[in-house]
Amino acid sequence: MMRVWIKFAKESPMRFLSHLDLMRVWQRAIRRAALPVAYSAGFNRHPKISFASALAVGVTSEGEYLDILFDKQLDGAAFERLAETLPHGLKMVDWRQIPEATPALMSLVCAAQWELPLQADESRHLQEAVQGLLSAVALPVQRERKNRLKTVDIRPLIYRLEADEKESCLRMLLASGGEGVVRPGEVLKLLRLPAVEGRVHRTELYVASGRCFQEPMAVLLN
Amino acid sequence: MVDYKVKFWDIILPRVQKPTRYLGNEVNAVVKDLSRCLVKVALAFPDLYEIGMSHLGLKILYSLINNTEQWAAERVFMPDTDLEAILRDEAFPLCSLETVTPLAAFDLLGFTLQYELSYATILQMLQLGGVSILAQSRGEEEPLVVGGGPGAFNPEPLAHFFDFFMLGDAEETLPQVLFFLEQNKQLSRAEKLLSLSQIDGVYVPSLYMPDFDMNGCFLGTRPLHANLPRQVQRAVVVDLDAAAYPEKFVVPYGSIVHDRLVLELFRGCTRGCRFCQAGIIYRPLRERTPAKLKELAKELVRTSGYDELALSSLSSGDYSAILQLVTELGIELAKEGVALSLPSLRLDSFSGQLAEQVKQVRKSGLTFAPEAGTQRLRDVINKNISEADMIGAATDAFAAGWTGIKLYFMIGLPTETDEDVEGITALVRKVMAAYKQAGCRGKPRVTVSVSVFVPKAHTPFQWAGLIPRDEVLRRHNVLRQSLRATGAQYKWHGVEPSLLEAALARGGRELCAVIASAAELGCKLDGWDEHFSFENWQQAFRDNGLDLAELAARQYGLDEPLPWDHLDSGVTKAYLTKEYELALAAKVSQDCRENCLGCGMSLLLEGKDDKDGKGVCHDARLD
C-alpha cells in the first residue's frame, strides 16, 4: 500500500471541467499510466481517490490536491508517467508519500488562498474598501440553503485580505473547511467588485498545523 | 489574422452550458500545426458532440488521416442552441474543435450521412461555418464538401449542397482523394472534381444529370461525359485486418452516448433481412481475426484509460469465433479491470453457452429484434428465426440470470394485417411465460419498442411506400390496446419523424430545395424531439409544391427508374427485385454464409460469376 498526495494545477481550458469530469480525467490518466489504485471493498467498489477541496467550474487553480491510495509501493518513474499522460491544461506540480493512517486531506484543509488580478485604477479605490471590511466587527452575508435563507457572519472567516497596488491584485486567505467556508464571490460582493468567474484564481490550500497554516506538501505528518 | 482560439476559449466558452464538449484538447485529440499540413480536413458530424463522438466511423477516419504526417483532420459537431445563438449574434464562424479554425479555411469538409433527419443540420453547419450552401456557388478558396456513410447511397436530396460523395468504405477511397488533393493544388475546383470522379467510389453529382420527359416524369440519371461510368461503384475494403483502425480513441471529458471503447468485429451481414439497408450496403461479410481483435483491444485500453470495451457489429453474435473471443478477451480484460460488454446483444444468435459467458463479463441489456409478430410476416421480411428458437433463447437468457428483455418491432411492414400486429402481443406473452419455464419467480421486465417501417434505397423494399399516417396511428392503437393486459412496457417513437425520414430517404434532387427551405425555417437537430418541427417541414415541402405525406407513401413500379439507380451498391437490381417478389409471396431466402444467393456482390469484388454455390462470396477469397 502507498498513500500519496498529489498537487496539481488546473489551467485555463481545463477550468471548465466539473468535479465529476475532473475525477473521470484523473481516473483514466491513472489507468493509462497503469498505476494500481486501491479499491474500496464491498458491493459497489470504487477507487480510493479523492480531491482535497471542490473548485467551482470556470475557476483556475495552481493549488489543487488529490489524495490516493495505491495497492503497491510505486517509484518516481510511475509518477512521471502519470504527469505525462495528463491532458493539456492539467499539470502535476508535486507529490509526496504520506503515512497510510493520515486522515483524509479533505478533512484537514482549513483555508484557501485566492488571487484576483485588478485593473490599474481598481486597486487604488479598493484600499479603502478593504480597510473597511477588515475593521468591521461583523460581516453578515445571506446564504441560501435548501430554499431557506440563513445569515452568516464571515468576518472571523476572512483570515487575510489585501489589495496589492504594486502587482495590481487582490489577495484573500479565506476559511475553507475547519471553521467554515467563505466563497471568494461573497467577499468580492462586499467589496463591490464584479464577480467574474474567470478572474479568480486559487493559489494554495492550507492545513492547520498547531496554530499556523501550512501547505500540504510541507506539513509535518506522523 | 483573428485569433479565433483566444476569443473562443476566453470569451465565448464561459457563456455556454457544457463548454467541455467544445474544448477539442481531449486526451488523444490530434492538434497539428495546420500551416505545415498539405491537406486539411474537417470531419463534420451533423449532430451534437455526445452523438457524434460515439460514432466509430468518425474515429476511424480521424486516425487514418492524422496518421499521415502531412495531412490533418479536425472534428466539428453541430453546436447546441446556446452556442449557436452566440455564434450567430457575434458573427463568429463555426470552427473545428482542435485548433479553432473556421470551416471555410479547410481544404476538404466531410459530412457523415448517418440519418435523413440530420440533413437540415448539415445546411446549418455550412452556413455557420461560412461555407456557401450551394456547391455551384462555392468559390475557388472554399473547401470541397464531401459526404459519406449510408446516406451516400441515395444522396440526390443533397446533390446541390455537396461537391462529391464517397460510396462504400472510406478507408479505401479517402486516402486516394487526399493524395490527389495534395498533389494537385493548382487545379481549379472543376478540374479537381473531374479527376476525382475517376476514383472508385467517388460520385460527383454535378457531372450527372437527371432526365425528365415532357410530363415531368423521371427517366433516370445519366453522366454528362463519355468517360464517366454509367453507374458509380461502391468502394470495398477486402481485408479488414489490414484496414485502418484507430489505435487511440479521443477520450471525452463529459459523458457521451457510448462512453466506452468499441471493437468492430466484422462488417457486413449475411442474414438478408429485406428491410435492412445496412445488410446490403456493407456486403460482403468481412471478419477481423480474433488475434487482430485482441491486439487492438489491448492497445485501445492502454492508450485510453477506459474501463469498458464493447464488441460491436451489425449482429455481433454472428461472429464465427464469438464464444472463443468473448471468453479469451473477457479473461484478458478482466486482469486489467476492464469490463467487456456486448451492447444490443441480439437473441437471434444467442446460445446458452454465450449467455453464461456474457453474464460473467457484464450483464448488458438484452435486446431482441423479432421485428414482426407472426411467422408469416417474419417470412415476408426474411427474419429467419422461428418462434421456438426465440422462446428457447429467451429461456436460456432468463435461466442465466437476466430479468429483463427489450423487444423491437416495426409496424407498417409490407403486407401487414391486424393479425400480425396482434401477433406481437401473443409473442410477448410467450416470452413472459418463458420466464416461468426458466424457473424464475415473478414477472420479467419486458419492454416493447415499436417503430414505423421506413423503406430505404437499395433494399428489396425500396419500391414500397410508407402506409398513411392515420393507418399507422390506427395500428399503433390496436397494438397498444392488445398489449395493455400483458404488463409489458410500451415504447413508441411517434409517426412524424418517420414520415419525414421516408419522404427524404427515397427522393430525388427535387428535395434539395425542400431541405434548403427547411433550414431557412430554422429546422435542425431533427433527431431530437425538442427541436423537431413537423409543421416547418410540411411547410418546406409545400413551399416547393410538394406534399410530404404523398412522397412518404410513394410506391415505385418495378420497372420505373429510381433516383439512385446510377449508384451501385454491389447488389444488383435483379436480385433486389427477386427478393421483393419472394417477400410478397412470403417465401424466405437462406443466410448466404453457406450458400451464395447471387446478389452480385462477388461480381464487384473480383468480376467472377457468383453462382457457384458457396457462401459469403466464396469463402476462400476472404482468407
Ligand code: SF4
Ligand atoms: S455474392 Fe453471394 S455470398 Fe456474397 S453477399 Fe451476395 S449472396 Fe452473399
